[in-house]
Amino acid sequence: MASVRTMGSAAALLMGLGVLPAGAQEKSSTALDVLIQQCAPCHGVDGIGHDTEIPNLAGQHDRYLWLQMMAFRRGTRRHQEMRYMSRSLSEDEIAALVQYYSSLPR
Ligand code: HEC
Structure with missing residues (x-):
């Protein structure tokens, strides 16, 4: 299927489906896409x-x-879901997510 092969990446596929905003392709790796799905x-x-x-x-500012x-991780900001989400991620994963979300248009 030539059309699928020329799409090239999951990000392109998601943009084609209207799930990812246009322009998100360069910023999102496959690993980042998987992380974003947890927050989405x-x-x-x-x-x-x-x-x-x-x-x-x-x-928002990164x-x-x-x-x-x-703060969610340490429990100094209290919220059950965000405590769980922040503790299930590495600092590198959080840095990637923060960079992604801060780069989006408001
Ligand atoms: C089950 C729903 C849910 C999921 C999944 C979730 N969040 Fe949240 N998040 C919230 C809610 C609700 C708040 C507001 C918490 C509060 O009231 O203090 C929040 C707050 C935040 C904040 C603070 C924002 C601010 O303006 O202060 C950040 C940053 C954040 N989430 C990032 C993430 C990231 C990154 C992920 C994915 C790893 C994620 N969240 C997944 C529900 C969720």
Whole structure:
């Protein structure tokens, strides 16, 4: 199937389906795509919260997002789901996610 082969990557496929915003391709590796899928049910692939209780991450300062993730990890910012999510990730994975979400348009 030539059309599938020329797409080249999962990111291109997701953009074709309208799941990933256009322009996200260069920033997302396959490993990053897998990580983003863990956050997307709540924060979206586009970084826009899916409910009024879920903050938007798109375009937020990367430093701020990093500090919040570390606070959830330590438990100094209390939230059950985010505590679980932040503790299941390595610091490198958190850094990649923070970089991704901060680079998105608000
Ligand atoms: C089950 C839903 C859910 C999932 C999955 C989830 N989050 Fe969250 N996240 C929330 C909620 C709700 C808050 C707000 C917490 C609060 O009220 O203090 C939040 C807060 C945050 C914040 C702080 C934002 C701010 O403006 O202070 C960051 C950063 C964050 N999440 C990143 C992530 C990342 C990265 C992932 C994926 C690894 C993720 N979240 C997965 C629900 C979720």
